[in-house]
Structures are given as structure tokens and as C-alpha cells.
Amino acid sequence: MSTATGIGSMPGTTSADFAEATRLVLGELPDLPHVPELPGRGVGAQMTGRGLAVVAGLAADLQPAGWRLTDASGADHRRARSLLAQDLDTVEELAQDHVGAFKTQVAGPWTLAATVEKPRGDKVLSDHGARRELAQALAEGIGEHLADLRRRLRGVERWVVQVDEPALAAVVHAQVPTASGFGRHRKVDLPEASAHLEWVVSAITAAGAEAWVHSCAPQVPWSLVADTGVRGLSADLDMLGAGDLDTFAEVLESGRTAVLGVVPSTERPADPSDARVTERVQRWLDMLGLDPEVVRERLVVSPTCGLAGATPDWAARAVRLSATVARNL
Incomplete structure (x- = not known):
């Protein structure tokens, strides 16, 4: 079947909506339930905020232009991490007896690079070293996130991590706007695009889970994604x-x-x-x-x-x- x-x-x-x-x-989805995401609760619950809540070793804060990497976590970053922990408490309580498979989701390295700014402005995407550091911090954080989920839901035998990459197509086709809005960031070469995804996929695999990549955008380089080990x-x-x-x-x-x-x-x-x-x-x-x-x-x-x-x-x-x-x- x-x-x-x-x-x-x-x-x-609301938190009550999350529980529901x-x-x-x-x-209704007993064969493969997932950790719900309710972006209507605010920026800390939306894709980028939740992704930054998983990233290890990097701090961030919410600026008027959006999320930005910083030296120390700001109030919004701390709230995003707290909200994620509260949500997992709810999942742990309601799914304590669940056995079989379970799925969780996290923003991918290229979507984060296209939506998060460097400390002095402009997207992480604009800097080769910064986007590499962010991807590696994400890979490390996902490993820690999976370890936390395993402690909470001991009956789950099969974990799936869905890596959300709605911005991947825009990244490889040079369609991500610059800070001014008048230009576009250079396209990322396909070998680098593949390498960053491979780091994340490898971290998920090393943690004993399955990596799936999801995107609902057109023109996604699916053949590249398929070759990353997903x-x-x-x-x-x-x-x-x-x-x-x-x-x-x-x-x-x-x-x-x-x-x-x-x-x-x-x-x-x-x-x-x-x-x-x-x-x-x-x-x-x-x-x-x-x-x-x-x-x-x-x-x-x-x-x-x-x-x-x-x-x-x-x-x-x-x-x-x-x-x-x-x-x-």
C-alpha cells in the first residue's frame, strides 16, 4: 500500500492549534505522521526562523529586513528556539505511544542562505565562506535535533528528515534579489550547490535517518538533488x-x-x-x-x-x- x-x-x-x-x-496519517509547522504563529515559527532554531553554533536576530546572523542570539532567535522546544514537548506528549515512522522538516542550506543576512547586511548567499559555514552549522544542528527527537519518541523506528528547499531553483538560476532589490545574486555553480546539500544529507544519514528533499518551486534541478545521496x-x-x-x-x-x-x-x-x-x-x-x-x-x-x-x-x-x-x- x-x-x-x-x-x-x-x-x-496558537499552541492549542499546534496540539490539534x-x-x-x-x-489520520499513522504510517508517516510529521511534526506540524504553524507559520501563522509568527516569524519564529516560519521556515527560516525554525531553521535557525536548529542551526548549531551560530547566533541570529530579527532585523527590519529579516533574519541576520549576529555575535549573540537576539530575543527573537531565543524565542524561536523556545517555541521549537515547546512544540516538541507537545509532540512528545501526544505521540508517546507511536511506533513506526515519523517525519520532521527543516529549511535547507540554500533556502537559509537566500533568506538570512550576514552580520553587516546582504544575504549569506553573497559570500562563499559564509554560506559554507551556515550549511555546515545546519548539518551539525540537524544531528543534534535528531538526537533530541529520538530521546523524546523512543518507539519511532524510522526517522525521515524533509529538507525544504523552496529557494534552490532561484539560487541556481540567479533569481535571488540583492539587498537593493535592483539586482540579482550570481548563480551558484552546480557542484557547490550539490556539495552543500550533500553535507546536510550525510549528517542526516549518519544520524540514522532518511533524508528527503522537498521543493514546491518550478525549475528545481531534481537530477542534481537525486545525486546527493537523498x-x-x-x-x-x-x-x-x-x-x-x-x-x-x-x-x-x-x-x-x-x-x-x-x-x-x-x-x-x-x-x-x-x-x-x-x-x-x-x-x-x-x-x-x-x-x-x-x-x-x-x-x-x-x-x-x-x-x-x-x-x-x-x-x-x-x-x-x-x-x-x-x-x-
Whole structure:
């Protein structure tokens, strides 16, 4: 049977909302629940803030222009770390009896480099040494984060770390704006882009977990990502170009995982039926020449990106629909 999971983000603005989201994913996605993320609670709960809460050995603070590396952690950085710890306390309490697999998410090295500033301004992306240091600090921090999760949830036998890289395509295609907004940062050469991802993937693997890379952006260099040692690729089906299909097919054929975002993350005038979504996935497999009977255990179904912007009712509906489609497959 195929598996269903969530991308990570969920709607909500309070700790009570986080607890409710945790109960939802534990109840409806029992084969692969995930640590929810509620970006609606503020910058410390959003992707960059949460990523900096995991990074080891680097301090940051929130400036008018966004997150910036600093000599000492500012109040917002301390709050981000405190919020992460509180969330994990909730997950520990509610998932104490969970056995099997569990997923957590963290911002990737290139997304952090494209959204965090150096101490004197401009993005970390603009400095070769700074982006290397940030990537290595992230790799170290993920190892510590996984060790913490293992202590909290001792029944989990299989950990998956989803590395979120929504900015990767912009980084390699020179589309990240400079501080002035009038220019673009130089593109990062593909060997360096690969190396930084490999550091993070290797740290996850060394910690005994599976590394998946997720992006919901178009023009992601998926063939590069697939060669970094990752065990899974995750994307919205609508964002995959013709050239990406072969890469996803090769991943499935090699025994690795492909996560397809196929359930709409926001409510539509016509409620999508599980039969229609299931048929769409089956057509995709048929187009790639893949036998559903052979690859279904490595195929994971999820909602598309953007679930944080949904109503709580629709978010619950999307999660349940993903689980139904996975059972259908």
C-alpha cells in the first residue's frame, strides 16, 4: 500500500492549534505522521526562523529586513528556539505511544542562505565562506535535533528528515534579489550547490535517518538533488516539468521514495474526489511506464504546498483525502 504524509505546514496561530494539528496527523496519517509547522504563529515559527532554531553554533536576530546572523542570539532567535522546544514537548506528549515512522522538516542550506543576512547586511548567499559555514552549522544542528527527537519518541523506528528547499531553483538560476532589490545574486555553480546539500544529507544519514528533499518551486534541478545521496524527492505534481519525470521515475525504480503533492492545499469550488485524484496518480505512473504494483510502497501521497493558508476544516479534509488516495493506490 502507498503511504500518505503531510508537507509540514498547517493552519493555526496558537499552541492549542499546534496540539490539534498534531492530533490530526497522528490520527489520520499513522504510517508517516510529521511534526506540524504553524507559520501563522509568527516569524519564529516560519521556515527560516525554525531553521535557525536548529542551526548549531551560530547566533541570529530579527532585523527590519529579516533574519541576520549576529555575535549573540537576539530575543527573537531565543524565542524561536523556545517555541521549537515547546512544540516538541507537545509532540512528545501526544505521540508517546507511536511506533513506526515519523517525519520532521527543516529549511535547507540554500533556502537559509537566500533568506538570512550576514552580520553587516546582504544575504549569506553573497559570500562563499559564509554560506559554507551556515550549511555546515545546519548539518551539525540537524544531528543534534535528531538526537533530541529520538530521546523524546523512543518507539519511532524510522526517522525521515524533509529538507525544504523552496529557494534552490532561484539560487541556481540567479533569481535571488540583492539587498537593493535592483539586482540579482550570481548563480551558484552546480557542484557547490550539490556539495552543500550533500553535507546536510550525510549528517542526516549518519544520524540514522532518511533524508528527503522537498521543493514546491518550478525549475528545481531534481537530477542534481537525486545525486546527493537523498532517499526521497518530494514535489507538487503540477510543478514537475517534462525533464523532471525521468528523474522521479529513476528514483522510484532505484528503490527510493517519491512524494507527490496531489491534493489541493486550499478549498476548490468543486471538491476533488479521492477517485479522481487516485486516477491522476495512476495516469502519471502509466506515463512513466511504472507498474503501480511494483512502486506503490515507495510512492507517498501528500497535499500540495500552502496548507498553512487553508481553513482548519479544509486542512483536515486534505489530510484525510491524502490518506484515502494512498489506500486506493
